[in-house]
Amino acid sequence: MSAALVFRLAFVADTYSVDAGSQKSARVVNIASSRGMIYDRNMRPLVNINEKTVLFINPTESADTYLKIKLSAEDYGKIQHKMNRGVPFVFMCDSYKGSHDDIKELNIYDRYAANPLALHLTGYTDYEDKGVTGIEKDFDELLSEFSGALSVRFNVSSTGRMLKGLGCEIVDNNYMSQGGVVLTIDKEIQRVCEESMKRNGLSKGAVVVLDVATGEVLALASAPEYDLQNLSASLESDDSPFLNRALEAYPVGSVFKPVVAVSALESGITPDTEFICNGKVNISGIDFNCHNHSGHGKLNMAQAMAVSCNSYFIKLGQIVGSEKILKTASSLGFGHGFELSESIINKEGNLPYIDSSASLANLSFGQGSLLATPLQVASLYRAFANGGYYREPYLFKSMIDGDGEVTAVFEPDAQAKVIPDNINDNIKKMLETTVAQGSGLNAKPMCCDAAGKTATAETGKTVNGEKMVHTWFSGYFPADVPEYVITVFREDGNYSTTDCAPVFRDIADGITGLK
Numbered sequence: 021m022s023a024a025l026v027f028r029l030a031f032v033a034d035t036y037s038v039d040a041g042s043q044k045s046a047r048v049v050n051i052a053s054s055r056g057m058i059y060d061r062n063m064r065p066l067v068n069i070n071e072k073t074v075l076f077i078n079p080t081e082s083a084d085t086y087l088k089i090k091l092s093a094e095d096y097g098k099i100q101h102k103m104n105r106g107v108p109f110v111f112m113c114d115s116y117k118g119s120h121d122d123i124k125e126l127n128i129y130d131r132y133a134a135n136p137l138a139l140h141l142t143g144y145t146d147y148e149d150k151g152v153t154g155i156e157k158d159f160d161e162l163l164s165e166f167s168g169a170l171s172v173r174f175n176v177s178s179t180g181r182m183l184k185g186l187g188c189e190i191v192d193n194n195y196m197s198q199g200g201v202v203l204t205i206d207k208e209i210q211r212v213c214e215e216s217m218k219r220n221g222l223s224k225g226a227v228v229v230l231d232v233a234t235g236e237v238l239a240l241a242s243a244p245e246y247d248l249q250n251l252s253a254s255l256e257s258d259d260s261p262f263l264n265r266a267l268e269a270y271p272v273g274s275v276f277k278p279v280v281a282v283s284a285l286e287s288g289i290t291p292d293t294e295f296i297c298n299g300k301v302n303i304s305g306i307d308f309n310c311h312n313h314s315g316h317g318k319l320n321m322a323q324a325m326a327v328s329c330n331s332y333f334i335k336l337g338q339i340v341g342s343e344k345i346l347k348t349a350s351s352l353g354f355g356h357g358f359e360l361s362e363s364i365i366n367k368e369g370n371l372p373y374i375d376s377s378a379s380l381a382n383l384s385f386g387q388g389s390l391l392a393t394p395l396q397v398a399s400l401y402r403a404f405a406n407g408g409y410y411r412e413p414y415l416f417k418s419m420i421d422g423d424g425e426v427t428a429v430f431e432p433d434a435q436a437k438v439i440p441d442n443i444n445d446n447i448k449k450m451l452e453t454t455v456a457q458g459s460g461l462n463a464k465p466m467c468c469d470a471a472g473k474t475a476t477a478e479t480g481k482t483v484n485g486e487k488m489v490h491t492w493f494s495g496y497f498p499a500d501v502p503e504y505v506i507t508v509f510r511e512d513g514n515y516s517t518t519d520c521a522p523v524f525r526d527i528a529d530g531i532t533g534l535k
Contacts, residue, residue, distance in 0.1 A: 048191070049076065049110055049172045052128035056166030057200030058142055058155055060207035061236070061417055066142055068196065070130035075111045075123055076172050076188065079103040083122035090118045108174065108188075124188065128170065129196065132248055137210050140242045140264040141203070141364065141415070153262075158361040159201050166199030166422055168192075198424040202417040204236035212530035213241045220523045224259060225510040226266035227527065228398040232502045235402060235411040235432065237360070240266045240395070265511065267360075269369035269391035273477030273516075274328045275494045276349075276386030278404065278447050281321060281333075283340045283348040285443040291321045291450075297331035303381040308334055311476070325450040326458030328474060330385045337384025342374035345383060351438045352410055353399045354392055360415040366395050387478060394492075398507035401472065401494045404447050405502035408439030452499045463493055463521035467532035470497035472524065474516035488512050493520035497528045504531060 051074055058066045077083060077099070084103050088096055095113055102109045116125070132144065143154020149167070151160035174188035206229075213227040222243060229239035246254035246261040254261045285291065299315035301308045310316065310330040316323075324332030337345060349355065349371055357368030372389040374380050382388030392400075395413060403410040411433060419428040439447070451471035454460040459474045472495015481488040491513030496502040506527050508520040 045175050045177070047108075047174055047176050049108065049174075050169065051076070051110060051126055051172060052170040052195065053149065054129065054168045054170075054194075054196045055131065055145065055149055056159075056163030057198060057420070058159075058163075059200060059202045059420070060205045060210075061203065061238075062206065063202065064207045066136070066138055066203070066205070066207060067131050068129045070133050072112060072128055072130065073114045073116060074126045074128050075113055075116055076108065076126060077103075077111060078108050078122040078174075078188075079106050080122045083120055086118065086120045086123070090116060108172075108176075110172075124172065124190070126170065126172075126190070136248070137207060137214060138205055138240065139245050139248070140266075141205065141240060144248060154364060155201065155203075155361060158363050162419065163200060166194070166197040168194035168197050170195040194422065197422045199420055199422040201419055204231070204234075204238065204415055204417050205240070206238045208534050209531055210239040210241065212534070213239045213527055216523055216526045216530060217241060217243050220526060222508070222510055222519070222523055224265070224512060225508070226264075226394045227509070227523065228266050228394050228505075228507045229527070229531070230398050230402045230413055230505040232402055232405045232496060232505055235399070235406075235413045235435070236417075237395075237413050237415045238504070240264075240415075242266050264364070265509065266394045267364070267366045269367045269393050269396075270490050270509065270511070271387065271477035271479055272390060272392045272397060273386040273475035273490070273492060274330075275397055275400075275473050275475040275492045276390065276392075277325060277328065277333050277384075278451065278473060279349050279352060279354075279400070280337055280340065280345055280384050281325065281447060281450065282439055282443055283345045284321070284336050285446060286348070286440070287340050287344055289321075289336070289339065291446050293336075294318050294320050295324070295332050295335045297324075297329050299331070301331045301334045301381070303334065303338070304377045306378050306381075308381050308385075322446075322450045322453055325473070326454045328454075328459045333384045334381045337380055338377065342380045342383060345380075346371055346374070351436075352403055353396050353412065354390075356396075356412075358412050360413075364415070367393055369393055369396060386475060394507050394509040397492065397494050397509075398505050401496055401507065402505045403438060404444060404451065405471075405496035405505055406435075408437055408441060408444035409435040410438045411435040448499075451495065455495065455499070459517060460493065460495065460521055462517050463495060463524040465497060465525050465528035465532070467529050468497055469499035470524070470528060471495050471499045471502075474521060476513070476516045483512065489514070491516040491519040493524045495524060504528070 143156040151157035171191045227241045242265040244261040297316035299313045316329045355371035370391040414432050416430040418426045455470050475492035477490045479488045491510045494507040496505045508523045510519045513519040
């Protein structure tokens with residue numbers, strides 16, 4: 021794949037074509053082409069947003085004198101030989117400020133910004149303007165339907181010089197049509213997430229933001245991003261920048277513990293049930309360590325959630341059993357893949373087969389072969405924030421015609437009540453305590469109270485002799501009347517309390533600052 025496919029300026033300079041419907045002396049200069057729009061939820065474009073100025077120049081003596089004054093020496097040097105030829109041409113020059121009868125200013129738009137937002141979702145097109153990845157690919161037919169062009173038609177002499185006094189005609193053939201597709205993404209929330217990831221050094225991972233009330237995807241960011249200016253280098257990168265990490269499945273660790281708590285409460289185990297943590301639990305001859313090797317002592321369920329005690333949840337899982345835990349996890353989206361669009365696919369992850377007390381112990385604190393995507397984890401926490409109702413998240417709102425009118429609206433599946441009110445209320449209190457005074461303290465925003473859970477998940481891999489871990493924070497805010505779910509995932513991290521919790525806080529405050 022060539023880097024020449026991208027950052028394609030949609031104009032062709034110095035190319036003429038004969039107007040088939042006119043005399044041979046009629047000429048057309050193609051200035052720009054466009055393609056259907058991709059909008060955010062508020063009809064703000066995610067593509068076709070970089071405005072540039074193109075000059076259509078009839079190189080008369082008067083225009084030449086004028087441009088020598090109005091352009092920098094460098095810019096004039098670029099066009100001097102064209103001025104001397106005397107044949108009309110186009111020149112891109114944002115610095116030009118003026119007015120002359122032989123110089124027409126036209127505004128055109130690049131398809132992609134230098135640092136485009138939601139790149140893993142929008143995708144890109146090839147040199148033939150055909151979608152290659154993402155929404156550009158999945159909605160290629162629709163976006164092509166709203167293609168357009170901008171050109172200039174004029175008459176020339178037999179030597180190719182523009183005839184004086186006849187002027188030129190700007191031909192707008194559906195250029196920058198309004199038609200296209202509307203996403204659930206909020207452009208400014210997406211920006212907050214991407215900037216926060218960079219600011220906090222989250223160079224490999226993902227952030228997902230969901231609307232609590234609807235399940236709409238408000239932001240979906242993955243790092244690193246591929247380089248539109250150098251696709252070949254991105255393809256060869258060891259960091260796999262084309263991978264949308266928000267939709268890939270990873271070990272989840274302790275963000276799974278609330279699922280075990282729901283299973284326990286539904287099984288009749290009360291929140292005040294206590295176990296003693298001595299720093300490890302022996303199950304079938306295998307020692308499972310708590311992250312606090314000295315032990316947490318006696319804990320009830322809320323206290324164990326707040327300090328993320330592995331020993332407590334391992335013992336709880338042995339009582340509840342794998343069948344119940346797996347059933348609860350499945351009802352909350354674990355183990356189920358789904359499409360956001362044809363090629364934007366959330367992986368199914370893995371709900372493991374439990375064949376021993378030891379594998380049940382691993383499951384009980386989110387380890388072993390349990391895998392889930394950041395989007396699945398976000399959907400789990402949305403269910404807690406949304407009163408126990410679960411729905412698969414979705415990315416599309418509507419389709420728009422060339423006049424800006426809605427032609428189709430996406431209808432999501434109905435929500436399902438999967439957690440009883442009293443049990444969900446208990447889980448919410450535990451998650452609030454976790455942020456207020458537990459392991460999630462670094463996630464507490466300045467703007468309001470929040471609820472959520474940390475996780476540091478072992479991967480079974482080693483890098484330079486050190487165990488590789490993935491870190492997470494998933495939660496929602498405000499705690500009392502939740503509006504947003506944020507899941508932060510870091511691949512090859514250190515500690516969730518320092519890797520991901522601060523990013524949650526930063527994004528929550530950033531979103532609040534948009535209002």
